[in-house]
Amino acid sequence: MNKKFTVGQLATATGTKPVTIRYYEKVGVLPSASRDESGYRRYSVAERDRLLFIRRSRALGFSLDDIRELLELADQTEDSCAAVDAKVQVQLSEIRRRIEDLRAMENELKRLSACCNGGVIEECRIIESLSGRSTTVK
Amino acid sequence: MNKKFTVGQLATATGTKPVTIRYYEKVGVLPSASRDESGYRRYSVAERDRLLFIRRSRALGFSLDDIRELLELADQTEDSCAAVDAKVQVQLSEIRRRIEDLRAMENELKRLSACCNGGVIEECRIIESLSGRSTTVK
DNA sequence: CTTTGACCTTATAGTTACTATAAGCTTTAT
DNA sequence: ATAAAGCTTATAGTAACTATAAGGTCAAAG
Incomplete structure (x- = not known):
């Protein structure tokens, strides 16, 4: 067995x-x-x-x-266990970086949503904001 | 031109x-x-x-x-601009969910790292913790 | 004027971590 | 006995690209 x-x-x-x-x-x-x-x-x-x-x-x-x-x-x-811990540390900072990225996205999207005044798309600032040159593009 | x-x-x-x-x-x-x-x-x-x-x-x-x-x-x-905003909202909650996931991972890894007492792997609790049955596996 | 290098073209395959599908064999349950 | 469930393999598809190959074009330098 x-x-x-x-x-x-x-x-x-x-x-x-x-x-x-x-x-x-x-x-x-x-x-x-x-x-x-x-x-x-x-x-x-x-x-x-x-x-x-x-x-x-x-x-x-x-x-x-x-x-x-x-x-x-x-x-x-x-x-040494240190090598293992080192990998954990790398992973940890990688995860922290991702969290920061996502937080930035969250703020952007919140801002975007606040632009929606419920009208028609022609007056919608979301689409406009999404194509806007104002912010850095990756 | x-x-x-x-x-x-x-x-x-x-x-x-x-x-x-x-x-x-x-x-x-x-x-x-x-x-x-x-x-x-x-x-x-x-x-x-x-x-x-x-x-x-x-x-x-x-x-x-x-x-x-x-x-x-x-x-x-x-x-209506509402359809666009709806997509923004979906994306927003998706991003928030991902942030939560990553936070949970961060905490786990912090806990893991605290287990490292600098000895040899045989006594390292990290490896052990990673295979441990104690926590839920996706 | 030619040649070199940068830039363009297409098509195909590789990446990560799987998931889906097909076609067929085995075991279990009715 | 037969059907459903579960096992086998191999191949292709997924997302969003990136890498590579093999070749055509164009601007500048010798």
Whole structure:
């Protein structure tokens, strides 16, 4: 009873879709799964945990490339934890940057919405504002 | 002197890359550009403004599909401005949702980083936390 | 006047992280 | 026994571009 899960079971156990699990295997963040007599994938608890790690990291904004690196780091058990923390820090500042960007967008859109006087489009300042030269374009 | 810009000039004028401009034409958010004798694209000021509208809307988080709709709405000059504002509102709440998500991630990562005691990975709580069953996985 | 370099053209493939679809085999339930 | 559910593979599609190749055009410099 080492290999407990089929893809479908692993999927439900981790909130992933079977296709996605196979995709993870294909791109190498999950190792090639072992197969039962009829060629079905079979997963152990350790493999489930690895997948949970992946899903959780993805939910925190790490890319699959990031995750591949994190997993490698995790395997080097004598290495310093600092390398892992460094990645967390990078991710953290990346997320903060994104929050700032979104806040700026939010303010712009609020401003835009305030321009709507409920008339016809000809007099609508939103469209005008959106094409306006006044603000910087990325 | 109606058609002032080549792709490259339009690109610099709008902070877009020539390839992207051609891409916009291909997917239909920009109309097919007229050509000069040698087949080069030529753009008018009106076309530049349309592109500015697109870039600005993109920078505010609208998808190209959204933008296509906005442009259609803008052409219906007698229609109510309310439809446009509605799209702005949808976008606004979408952006607020994303900000909330990112804030949650930020907090998680801050918590994670606090777990790093500078030792070796074997004792590092970050990796452990990332695979932990305690928190909900998307 | 020619040549070099910058700029234009098209078409195709790659990117990220999946999702959708098709065609077919296996297992489970009725 | 048969049908539904679940597994297999492979391929294509998604968003919004970016990169690359292979070639035509044009302005300036030698």
